[in-house]
Amino acid sequence: MLKGKxxxxxxxxxxxxxKSLILIRLFIKAGAQLRVVTTENALWFVTRVSLxxxxxxxxxxxxxxxxxxxxxxxxxxxxxxxxFIVAPATANIIGKLANGxxxxxxxxxxxxxxxxxxxxxxxxxxxxxxxxxQRNIQWxxxxxxxxxxxxxxxxxxxxxxxxxxxxxxxxxxxxxNYFSSENxxxxxxxxxxxxxxxHEAIDPxxxxxxxxxxxxxxxxxxxxxxxxxxxxxxxxPVQQQTPQGHIKRIDVTSALExxxxxxxxxxxADAAILNAAVADxxxxxxxxxxxxxxxxxxxxxxxxxxxxxxTLGNMKKKNQILVGFALETDNELENARVKLSQKNLDFIVLxxxxxxxxxxxxxxxxxxxxxxxxxxxxxELKSKTEVAADITDKLVACFSND
Ligand code: CTP
Numbered sequence: 001m002l003k004g005k006x007x008x009x010x011x012x013x014x015x016x017x018x019k020s021l022i023l024i025r026l027f028i029k030a031g032a033q034l035r036v037v038t039t040e041n042a043l044w045f046v047t048r049v050s051l052x053x054x055x056x057x058x059x060x061x062x063x064x065x066x067x068x069x070x071x072x073x074x075x076x077x078x079x080x081x082x083x084f085i086v087a088p089a090t091a092n093i094i095g096k097l098a099n100g101x102x103x104x105x106x107x108x109x110x111x112x113x114x115x116x117x118x119x120x121x122x123x124x125x126x127x128x129x130x131x132x133x134q135r136n137i138q139w140x141x142x143x144x145x146x147x148x149x150x151x152x153x154x155x156x157x158x159x160x161x162x163x164x165x166x167x168x169x170x171x172x173x174x175x176x177n178y179f180s181s182e183n184x185x186x187x188x189x190x191x192x193x194x195x196x197x198x199h200e201a202i203d204p205x206x207x208x209x210x211x212x213x214x215x216x217x218x219x220x221x222x223x224x225x226x227x228x229x230x231x232x233x234x235x236x237p238v239q240q241q242t243p244q245g246h247i248k249r250i251d252v253t254s255a256l257e258x259x260x261x262x263x264x265x266x267x268x269a270d271a272a273i274l275n276a277a278v279a280d281x282x283x284x285x286x287x288x289x290x291x292x293x294x295x296x297x298x299x300x301x302x303x304x305x306x307x308x309x310x311t312l313g314n315m316k317k318k319n320q321i322l323v324g325f326a327l328e329t330d331n332e333l334e335n336a337r338v339k340l341s342q343k344n345l346d347f348i349v350l351x352x353x354x355x356x357x358x359x360x361x362x363x364x365x366x367x368x369x370x371x372x373x374x375x376x377x378x379x380e381l382k383s384k385t386e387v388a389a390d391i392t393d394k395l396v397a398c399f400s401n402d
Contacts, residue, residue: 001180003031008081008113009055010106013041015156016088016122016165021046023087023168024054030176035060035077039093039106061105074105078113085175086110087148088122088165091133097145098136114386116178116393120148122165124157144377144393148174185399186392187228192269193221194262194276194308196236198255201286202300212277214238216365219388220273221247227392232269234261236276255279255305262308271321271395274309281305313344321346321398323391329353336370346398347371349391357381369394 007027011020027034036051036059043061051059060073078084086093086106093106097119102108110117119140127133128150137147148171153164166174195217199207218240221233225245233242233249236258242249250265252258255278266272281302291298309324316322324345326336329352336350348370355366366381367390379390 001030001176002027005032005179006080006082007032007034007175008077008084008109009034009036010084010086010089010093010110011036011038011042011046011051012086012088012090012093012106013039013044014088014090014122014165015045017042017045019165019168020087021050021054023085023171024051026168026172027175028054028056030172035081037061037077037106037109039104042106060109063105063108074109074112078109081113081115083116083118083175083178084110084113085118085120085171087118087120087168087171089119090121091123091127091130094119094121094133094136094140098139114380114382115389116144116146118146118148118171118174118178120165120171121150121163123150123163124155125159125161125163128163146174146178184228185396186224189270189399190230190232190268191224191395192232192234192262192265192272193217193224194234194236194258194272194274194278195221196238196240197277198236198258198279198305199253200255200279200282200305201253202283203287203289203291205290208279208281208283208302209237210277210279212236212238214240215363216384216387217273217275218243219384220275220391223385223388223392224395227396232265234258234265234276255282255308259306259308259311262312266312266315266320269320271323271399272312273323273391273395274312275325276308277327278308279305307343309345310343313342316344321395323395324348326350327353333368333370333376336368340370340372345372347394355381367391371398 011017034055035057036055038059038061096107097110102111148166151164152162155163196214197210197212199209201207221231222243224231225247231247233247235251237253250261252261282305284301284303322345324343326339326348328335332352336348340348350368357364364381365384365387367379369377
């Protein structure tokens with residue numbers, strides 16, 4: 001399950017650091033690739049030589065130094081990793097991550113990491129119970145950091161209490177479960193995606209369209225297929241290659257064609273993510289000959305297209321998950337909330353045209369996810385591939401809560 005996975009292990013300065021050597025062995029035996037990042041204090045408890053021999057790699061312990069391959073090693077390292085586990089996590093490193101402090105190799109790497117993070121706290125019980133540590137742990141949990149709770153037992157300070165780091169085998173199992181459940185959840189699922197613009201014909205050569213490139217929808221299709229889902233990608237007119245994997249692509253041009261294709265697929269789908277920028281209106285009639293300049297005073301009469309998302313929202317059965325997008329310029333959260341409830345969605349992905357780097361055409365996006373339990377998840381500006389992973393994570397969480 002962990003074969004080929006790229007794992008970053010962060011070690012902070014606590015006596016439980018000796019157990020991290022066993023954790024490294026477990027990851028290496030399972031075929032994972034491992035990079036170790038330590039705080040300065042961690043190296044009082046375990047030696048560089050032990051860490052480097054077991055992990056089969058140089059450790060990263062200084063942000064600046066001649067031994068680093070790049071001056072921005074925390075970025076190249078965090079781009080590389082699939083998941084980050086901090087074991088042991090001291091009160092100090094927990095507090096730093098919860099408060100955005102980046103002052104050494106480990107805290108800087110954690111803040112540069114935007115995929116799944118696990119932390120296995122280990123400390124004296126009075127420290128663990130302290131309101132500031134508990135507040136920081138709660139904050140991290142609220143932000144999707146998985147805390148592997150410490151055990152009760154004999155602590156190095158002589159106490160018998162909660163604060164012992166979870167055993168390496170259990171930490172290893174938690175990471176293995178994360179990768180296997182993530183893959184399993186989507187492996188049995190058929191997911192419909194709409195992407196790109198629609199073109200509404202005025203005559204044989206002209207249309208009403210919009211600037212959607214389809215990049216975001218195609219990135220989501222790629223991510224879902226990568227995680228084992230069967231994807232039906234209904235694409236408007238775009239210049240995009242179909243991504244690798246189990247993806248059936250249905251090309252359409254107009255909103256009505258997209259509507260018909262979606263209506264065919266949705267009844268047998270487990271989820272639908274409607275990312276297309278569907279034209280809200282179409283010319284009432286499309287001329288079947290090219291309209292000439294000499295025709296003078298062209299007046300186009302427009303009629304409303306069906307709202308595909310709202311129609312699917314009405315048809316949705318209890319076990320189906322429906323996801324919409326909202327592109328807004330003002331009253332963003334409020335408008336997105338209205339769409340979420342009116343269209344009967346499980347969650348909605350809000351793009352604001354006011355955010356630089358977000359929206360049509362580019363390679364990056366900045367989203368906020370609002371779900372039907374009133375949770376609001378705000379994300380940083382990221383590449384569309386990374387945004388697709390965040391949206392997929394949220395979908396996996398919806399399936400898992402079913
Ligand atoms: N959508 C759809 N069919 C339409 C219009 C929109 O399926 N005819 C879907 C889009 O794919 C998106 C969501 O509805 O997931 C919201 O699209 P958006 O354009 O933001 O909102 P509208 O509902 O069209 O409302 P408005 O344009 O008034 O903001």
